[in-house]
Amino acid sequence: xxxxxxxxxxxxxxxxxxxxxxxxxxxxxxxxxxxxxxxxxxxxxxxxxxxxxxxxxxxxxxxxxxxxxxxxxxxxxxxxxxxxxxxxxxxxxxxxxxxxxxxxxxxxxxxxxxxxxxxxxxxxxxxxxxxxxxxxxxxxxxxxxxxxxxxxxxxxxxxxxx
Amino acid sequence: xxxxxxxxxxxxxxxxxxxxxxxxxxxxxxxxxxxxxxxxxxxxxxxxxxxxxxxxxxxxxxxxxxxxxxxxxxxxxxxxxxxxxxxxxxxxxxxxxxxxxxxxxxxxxxxxxxxxxxxxxxxxxxxxxxxxxxxxxxxxxxxxxxxxxxxxxxxxxxxxxxxxxxxxxxxxxxxxxxxxxxxxx
Numbered sequence: 651x652x653x654x655x656x657x658x659x660x661x662x663x664x665x666x667x668x669x670x671x672x673x674x675x676x677x678x679x680x681x682x683x684x685x686x687x688x689x690x691x692x693x694x695x696x697x698x699x700x701x702x703x704x705x706x707x708x709x710x711x712x713x714x715x716x717x718x719x720x721x722x723x724x725x726x727x728x729x730x731x732x733x734x735x736x737x738x739x740x741x742x743x744x745x746x747x748x749x750x751x752x753x754x755x756x757x758x759x760x761x762x763x764x765x766x767x768x769x770x771x772x773x774x775x776x777x778x779x780x781x782x783x784x785x786x787x788x789x790x791x792x793x794x795x796x797x798x799x800x801x802x803x804x805x806x807x808x809x810x811x812x
Numbered sequence: 813x814x815x816x817x818x819x820x821x822x823x824x825x826x827x828x829x830x831x832x833x834x835x836x837x838x839x840x841x842x843x844x845x846x847x848x849x850x851x852x853x854x855x856x857x858x859x860x861x862x863x864x865x866x867x868x869x870x871x872x873x874x875x876x877x878x879x880x881x882x883x884x885x886x887x888x889x890x891x892x893x894x895x896x897x898x899x900x901x902x903x904x905x906x907x908x909x910x911x912x913x914x915x916x917x918x919x920x921x922x923x924x925x926x927x928x929x930x931x932x933x934x935x936x937x938x939x940x941x942x943x944x945x946x947x948x949x950x951x952x953x954x955x956x957x958x959x960x961x962x963x964x965x966x967x968x969x970x971x972x973x974x975x976x977x978x979x980x981x982x983x984x985x986x987x988x989x990x991x992x993x994x995x996x997x
Contacts, residue, residue, distance in 0.1 A: 656988045657995075660922040661933060663957045664914050666848045674843035678836040681868050687827030 813884050813970065821884075825876045835872060842885065843868075846892045849953060852915060853896035853938070863899050867892045883970045889950055924995040940990035947971075948983040955980050 823834035846867060851860040870891050878887050916934050918925055925933060941949055947969075954965045955976075962973040969976070 655922075656984075657922060657925065657991050658956075658984060658988055660919045660925050661937065662917045662919055663959075664917055665959070666851055666915070668844040668847045671840060674839045675836060677843065677865060677868060678839040679832070681839075681865065681872050682832045682835055685869055685872055687831065 813880065814967075817884055818880070821875055821878065821880070824872070838871070839868060842888055845885075845954075845958070846888060848958065849889065849892050850896050852953070852957065853893070854899055855915070859899055859903065863892070863895050866899075867895050870895070883968075885968050886946070886950060890946065924992075936991055936994050937987070939994075940987040943990060944983055944986060948979050948986075951976055951979045952983040952987070956984075 817838070820834040820838050823830040824838070843864070847860060847864055850863045850867070851857065854860055854863060867888070871888060878884065914930055916930055916937065918928075918930055918933060920926060928936075941952065944952065950969060951965065951971075954960045954968065955962075960968075962976050965971070965976050966973050971979075
């Protein structure tokens with residue numbers, strides 16, 4: 651029994667003659683020459699150097715941080731206890747008096763004993779203040795206040811000198 | 813994809829000193845097959861050479877985009893197919909272009925085919941092929957037009973011979989039905 655032919659059995663493809671190998675070699679050469687590739691060179695050398703520098707920087711930072719933290723953890727002696735232990739109070743007061751303008755109120759409180767502070771706070775006798783300001787006239791004081799734009803209302807709780 | 817082809821791809825993508833040699837080998841291996849495929853679509857040798865050059869330029873430039881999970885020849889076949897159709901559209905000679913050389917022979921005996929010339933029959937055959945899924949079209953072209961053995965097609969497409977036989981059988985059935993419909997059976 652003959653197998654029934656389908657339509658494709660009546661159509662026969664013709665083998666195509668393709669160009670020789672030289673044609674394709676020339677084609678490849680032409681494509682490559684007319685379309686150069688950009689090559690991004692990567693080398694391991696700079697990468698290793700970069701990582702080494704980063705590691706060294708991280709190590710150094712760690713050492714510095716550790717050192718600072720260690721330094722902070724050491725308890726600091728107060729200025730009064732360490733540096734003033736060998737100096738008598740009279741010498742301290744004289745120094746502070748001579749360099750009064752260089753100190754803040756807090757710094758002065760640190761070096762003056764509570765008893766002495768209480769002495770000044772409760773001062774009723776103005777004799778010592780008179781001593782300090784005896785060479786200055788009232789006019790000079792008034793002029794000074796005006797020129798420096800000092801607001802006396804700020805000192806309502808303070809001991810006014812006049 | 814063979815290990816040899818994988819090395820070619822690496823060399824071409826890297827663009828190093830071995831790139832040109834690798835590309836040359838790739839062109840030698842697949843150039844003739846792509847040439848035939850293109851000629852069957854554009855039906856003109858001069859246009860075929862232009863299209864083939866465009867195809868290989870695209871391969872050279874875009875091989876880095878090729879996903880190695882798929883088949884290399886399938887990827888190139890697709891590029892060649894698209895470039896061929898693009899050329900035909902550009903030339904506006906999709907149906908009017910006459911064959912420079914005969915691509916099919918008609919065997920006498922079929923009452924529906926006999927009245928038609930080879931150009932007309934071939935045009936119908938091409939239209940039928942365009943209706944197939946890509947993989948079936950590839951198998952049909954390699955088996956029917958190139959007359960390759962299933963073992964050879966299996967190497968090219970990374971597909972088993974059994975799957976190829978089934979695929980070709982289905983493709984042939986679809987094309988037959990298409991032609992019969994067109995010839996008013």
